[in-house]
Amino acid sequence: MSNIEIALTIPTACWPMLSVCRYPLGMSGGQILDEDISASSQWSESTAARYGRLDFEEGDGAWCPEITVEPDNLKEFLQIDLRSLHFITLVGTQGRHAGGIGNEFAQMYKIKYSRDGSRWISWKNRQGKQVIEGNRNAYDIVLKDLDPPIIARFVRFMPVTDHSMNVCMRVELYGCEWLDGLVSYNAPAGEQMNSPSYPIYLNDSVYDGAVIYSMTEGLGQLTDGVCGLDDFTHSHVWPGYDYVGWNNESFPSGYVEIMFEFDRTRNFTTMKVHCNNMFSQHVKAFRQVVCYFRSDLDWEASPLSFSPVVDEKNPSARFVTVNLANHMASAIKCHFYFADAWMLFSEITFQSDTAMYNTTLAPPKTGPPNIQPDDPTHKVDDSNTRILIGCLVAIIFILVAIIVIILWRQVWQKMLEKASRRMLDDELTASLSIQSETFTYNHNPNQSGTTSEQESNSTYERIFPLGPDYQEPSRLICKLPEFAQSSEDPVQDGVPHYAEADIVNLQGVTGSNTYAIPAVTMDLLSGKDVAVEEFPRKLLTFKEKLGEGQFGEVHLCEAEGMQEFMNKEFLFDIAEDLPVLVAVKMLRSDANKNARNDFLKEIKIMSRLKDPNIIRLLAVCIYSDPLCMITEYMENGDLNQFLSRHEPEGQLAQLSNAPTVSFNNLCYMATQIASGMKYLSSLNFVHRDLATRNCLVGKKYTIKIADFGMSRNLYSGDYYRIQGRAVLPIRWMSWESILLGKFTTASDMWAFGVTLWEILNYCKEQPYSQLTDEQVIENTGEFFRDQKRQIYLPQPVLCPDSLYKVMLCCWRRNTKERPSFQEIHQALLEIQP
Template sequence: MTEGLGQLTDGVCGLDDFTHSHVYNVWPGYDYVGWNNESFPSGYVEIMFEFDRTRNFTTMKVHCNNMFSQHVKAFRQVVCYFRSESDWEASPLSFSPVVDEKNPSARFVTVNLANHMASAIKCQFYFADAWMLFSEITFQSDTAMYNTTLAPPKTGLPPNIQPEDDPTHKIDDSNTRILIGCLVAIIFILVAIIVIILWRQVWQKMLEKASRRMLDDELTASLSIQSETFAYNHNQSSTTSEQESNSTYERIFPLGPDYQEPSRLICKLPEFSQSSEEPASTSTAASKSTIATIVQDGAPHYAEADIVNLQGVTGGNTYAIPALAMDLLSGKDVAVEEFPRKLLTFKEKLGEGQFGEVHLCEADGMQEFMNKEFLFDIPEDVPVLVAVKMLRSDANKNARNDFLKEIKIMSRLKDPNIIRLLAVCIYSDPLCMITEYMENGDLNQFLSRHEPEGQLALLSNAPTVSFSNLCYMATQIASGMKYLSSLNFVHRDLATRNCLVGKKYTIKIADFGMSRNLYSGDYYRIQGRAVLPIRWMSWESILLGKFTTASDVWAFGVTLWEILNFCKEQPYSQLTDEQVIENTGEFFRDQKRQIYLPQPVLCPDSLYKIMLSCWRRNTKERPSFQEIHQALLEIQP
């Protein structure tokens, strides 16, 4: 293969399981380029990389699959040859990574190139098993700078005859021209920045006028046409041109692990301009994702700048925390102990995100590290099933700080229906937090394996769950959310996939769902990344980017609908993602054309009324979690 590297430079790293892909409807292994050792008698694959100029190379990073159960391993050795001018260097560089036959995760292998100067590199990758699969190859380098005074200029004259001009003087003159050129370029850049700032101010005024005209015309919220303004922007100041697309969300850009930020034009909608509950805001939006925390009557309102936004290991935020509450929490020491890593036994990987991974492990002797207030019903000599959130060792400083903040927050959450932080490993890398994990897994998988009590279950001999136990589980979720809302915490991803099931139908709320490939279809995918659980989100969260206790109530209504359907189908399964987004526009317009989730077969009218109350258009008209919890207690058989 020649003329480009294709998949090796597309910026998408392959999954741990190479038989799956980030992209739907493609063949298995699409993200990888692979070779079989039977096709290479020499025992290695040779790839030559040619560059536009001579560069000073520091490292090469190769993303390799290591699924050794399928006879796939990272390369055993790489030998690199360097060409600086026309000839290859006589002595190549050799590197052998550590062979890992315990962890099947894909990984980046970093090869130190020792600052070699080269315009081309030829790499021979040696097989460690039958197959070798790469998904990305990147180089870190600087442009090589040569002192041209070390060699005489090429004049075409005999060696003993040189021109009278001083070559050093010529070089100095050339450097002066370069310096002048750089100064001129800087001046042009500064002028361009000033022009852009002035243009933005004019453009904002034009947007305000346009929005007023839209309001006069009753502001139709059609999300299905390309000229639609209900789109999330990565940044208001972005001037990057995008490729044309027929996608409904045409101007969506990844914001790291966070949800996307709405454009300022969306903040001019009637929901803001006509209601005293949610005043319009024309101030500059926070650079992080916008989370407007709106609490029940009498509670304070939290503006965007008052929210502590944590990146989270799993690719999303555990909770949106009001800054006031965060300040109170951060004043205390973390009340969890350091746990010995050697006592953790890896079972399986639950999921991964941009900043780390979540593993299911067994912990030996965990009972000795627990507070007295936390009681295990497991004997001391039996390992405890735990979930371990692990931050990648190469995570940036902000991710590390957010990880430690998340530990502080999790250590303060003490409720029977919220997953508890048990211990940490923070004395060395990688940083880990160890939380509870329930033996029956998540509620979505648990219910999908069961059937409602009745004749059909008897015929199929399937395990059953009674209606009273369904209500009991829903009541526990409401209780856990009531606790979070009392702290003004916003979960933002409440669903059955984020509820874990223990013995006797015990439920605890967690946050692992977004990181799991199993539930990637539950999230609206943007450029191959799962970021928005739109089928559980309220209309104001999708259109306005507002995540509040009231939007958590909406998600609870969808979660209750899942439970009563035994998680046999996805919410709005008859609608595409684009149609779900269009339906939120109907909620915004409130012309009685919006589609609600249908009443499940097992759901009595009293429970369906609770669901419908959670999906009311006006956030103030939705019930609080305290009211929902009380209503579910009264309904329980």
């Protein structure tokens, strides 16, 4: 292992992204393919570009250019294609060591980057310096922060020397994917404010486009993730540095025009503008903004107008949120009107339905570098490292042996159990098809009236074998309404389990459904006719794509005449001559046979879920391809987006003119979610992804539980990818689900507590936002050890003690001590004002 030399100088972050978005992008981990690494030249085939990977010793140990690098000769470079735009915050370099044979390294280097592969931009720091100090030997890794960070697809490392010398390089980039989609903004150049003591420069000093009288085709301080202070005259560089500002005397029209270009057409929900409001210096947030949208070649005729409340009491800088009302556009042009002599912005971000500015991006397979901000020269002793590696290898061998023994015992135990079960009963079984990608409604074969401990398919390696006790399938069938029958057999107390061989998993169309259902029950359900009718495709009108997955897509559509195809027991709150808003899950025509079979089985299961707080299956299109299932959709969208656009009742909401939701209505919505989960748990279904993103909002705060959340890029930051395969909502998951792979009604109860916490925070913050994904997983280990060091979600400001106690009950370590959904529903009814 190589030593690491680190220098960190992170400014005040506007978003946690600057500190969180620091994961290796794939040079050392191999995610970046050889064909995406190129160079201007190579000394030999064994020092080609593909060998320029940090901490690798393949080939001759590094990339080396063909000729000696001379002073001021920037013709040699190592280029990396990231395939998409990335937010890059950190770079690492290393020389050629080659086991002691090589001694070539770059003492200095420059970086060039490009977003389109045609226009290349030279990176410079906030003081205008382009040259980055590199390596002092051939083996140490030196990490350098990019301040400001860059947004690019292509990056070039260009070695620099002060005399002719041979150089070789190994490199890594650190950051995360740029999901905001903004590729450039055009704006008037920032101006100078004259103060009695010194001039204050309000120009965009890191803008990487052309700057003459205006700024064109670039990105800069408005997208660097750094917010200005309340007092704009203070900065870590020079007075006014963090802001771009304009004086109203320079704009006779009374507004500043800024145009934003995006990578593709997007469905925009909000724009957030960080404004200074130091009115004592004649600086205020904008009085009004008028935005125009361009989706193809022409600008829409009808602009959107928004007027925030002018605040002359609080001088603090703040974000002003502009509701963009789901306009579709690839470019937005906004006119910001002056409220005073000066208008100063430091950051502008956009939220769209295809991607959002993600502050907690899931790291790729390789973890972050071991960065210690307080120790800029931290080095790891090489001999100690070798000893540590030896110990780790020994531990790994021991663990592998233990796992093999456990698996062998588990397989042997199951073989004995199956043999005895065949002799006692000729029940049907189906082998478990391991699908660790997704999760939503899962049938839990459990007869317990409160919490249930059925072990669902684990996304991790199983730590403990299944218990020896299995519930008889005939008893489970009685739980489903259509198979209900009077039985005098007593319900067993305790924890029922099913062997994996007795469980059938169904892969959902969008990659967000998995049903774990006992084989006997599945066979009986599959033998029933579908309880929904075929719907004519021609009566469906596409509105918007809500999401997509491995096997299909989810579309928002309008359905004409849907009322004629519905059961009389289901009533729409819409006139018969008006179209109904529906969600259509569509299976791709090229889906394999297993996916088609699962799709049809999913229809049969969904057709039997009938509860006022569960999304209903309305109709199907299965007589021809593509296969479709049509479900309800609520006009106010999902609960997460709905609450994030609202504020609590009070003076602040009145000042900002924002829509409000009362505390009473928050409790009412939470009670409905508990009611829906009570119904699912009564059928022993486990949801496995309960969160506000999976709850839809209708009229009068009606809530229905759904399962679209994972298929939407909007919520990609809520899911953590395990080894490039499984995707888990770890911030909502119980400790036993993360560590043991156990998904039960009790783990759904844990997720309900987190969902309740979201609701009372108006979905303004992600759970455990102060923790990285790795730290969230580590915290689950503290729950497992139960040494009183675990971190709980804090009590929301608007949450009374009685309601916070309900949350804490949901997060009890012992699953049997967590309440049932029936108890939670009753408790919320009593708390509700």
